[in-house]
Amino acid sequence: MSTSAISALSPLDGRYAAKLAKLRPAMSELGYMHRRVQVEVAWFIALSDCGFAEFKPLSPGARTYLLGLVKNFSLADGLAIKEIEKTTNHDVKAVEYWLKGRFEARPELLAAQEFVHFGCTSEDINNTSHALQLKTGRDAVLLPALDIIISKLRDMAHTFAAVPMLSRTHGQTASPTTVGKEVANVVVRLSAAREKIASIPLMAKMNGAVGNYNAHLSAWPEHDWEAFSKKVIETPEPLGLGLTFQPYSIQIEPHDYMAELFDAVARTNTILIDWSRDVWGYVSLGYFKQKLKKGEVGSSTMPHKVNPIDFENAEGNLGLANAVLRHLSEKLPISRFQRDLTDSTVLRNMGVALGYAVLAYQSLATGLGKLEINETAIAKDLDASWEVLAEPIQTVMRRFGLPEPYEQLKEFTRGAPMTRELMQGFIARLAIPDAEKTRLLAMTPGSYTGLAAELARRV
Secondary structure, eight states: OOOOGGGOSSTTTTTTGGGGTTTHHHHSHHHHHHHHHHHHHHHHHHHHTSOOTTSOOOOHHHHHHHHHHHHTOOHHHHHHHHHHHHHHSOHHHHHHHHHHHTTTTOHHHHHTGGGTTTTOOHHHHHHHHHHHHHHHIIIIIIHHHHHHHHHHHHHHHHHTTTOEEEEEETTEEEEEEEHHHHHHHHHHHHHHHHHHHHHSOOEEOOOOTTSSOHHHHHHOTTSOHHHHHHHHHHSOTTTSOOOEEOOOOSSSOOOHHHHHHHHHHHHHHHHHHHHHHHHHHHHHHTSEEEOOOTTOOSOSSOTTOOOOHHHHHHHHHHHHHHHHHHHHHHHTTOOSTTOOTHHHHHHTTHHHHHHHHHHHHHHHHHHHHHEEEOHHHHHHHHHTOGGGGHHHHHHHHHHTTOSSHHHHHHHHHTTSOOOHHHHHHHHHTOOSOHHHHHHHHHOOTTTOOTTHHHHHHHO
């Protein structure tokens, strides 16, 4: 069967392929190869500037050509590397041979070709490439997708800051809030989680087979290889890698930063699962309506239905993302002795984890764009829930020393239908100052929202 969207094994590369077009260049195998070429080129150019008699500084033309190989890396280049890998059965060695093959007809580079991959173990190239992939995936795709959600939610928090809404704790009626304040709670949580993701340093090491610069020192014992490695890793792109230097490692970079990053994304996703379920519930209650889309079908048999599919889709994909993210964070920091290959195959699924997350973020953004508040339904629920004023009434009774205020309100309201007349009749009988009585009598479920509106506008 020929390859097409409907023959793809993963829906990320099938049904949802178009939605992940921005992530694919960074997190695909082609993106991985591209970053490997970038690392090999940066290391090679930097070596030429070490002052070694055996490797003179490269000419400006050679540098431009090498950086051009990185800038213009294409699908055809990736396929050429895969052809070499059929012979080498080693993907990093295939990159090295491909790069050397680009030196033909360039005597300056051909003469220095054995300095490609000089002193490096495969993991020096791989761990830096993974960090570069994550750098692009996080900064150019994941965080912008999160920012769209945060921005939409912030707008909702401000727009609906003063719209009163019945709260529900344990699924039961509770003290009123506002729609905007409930959204603001999510904005604050998401903003903190987003900053955590953004602040995690992306680590990299280039220190040889077991992390001790053994091979490097065997060639030039007097050279400060640790400082050189740090410079290559931390110098901004394109001449360096723009990452954070990891000074201690076994053959592999320990991956602790990856675990921290993936855990941070998973925690963010958990916040969004919580929000997706709440929105689903509010749609079910009628607090939100969804904008209709011409031609769209909610049910194959029930014509009236407009399902909250975007929030359901988001919840499902967030769960998939977290399943992979948590395996990554638990597995990657573990390696038998100095190196085993269990991390290699697992790392190839970083794009899967981030892909499901980004897909979910897009669904959430779409769903939020469809929501319309139903103030009539919200107000109706509030007006049918006068029992929520038992809280402020008993609190004022406490202030003025009336006996057993909680117990009185419990006896009066618990399990009994409450109306405006019943609550105001109870207030009228209270032995409290007239001004306080007047204030309580003026209170309604819709006005009993505390600082909710102010808090909503503050985010």
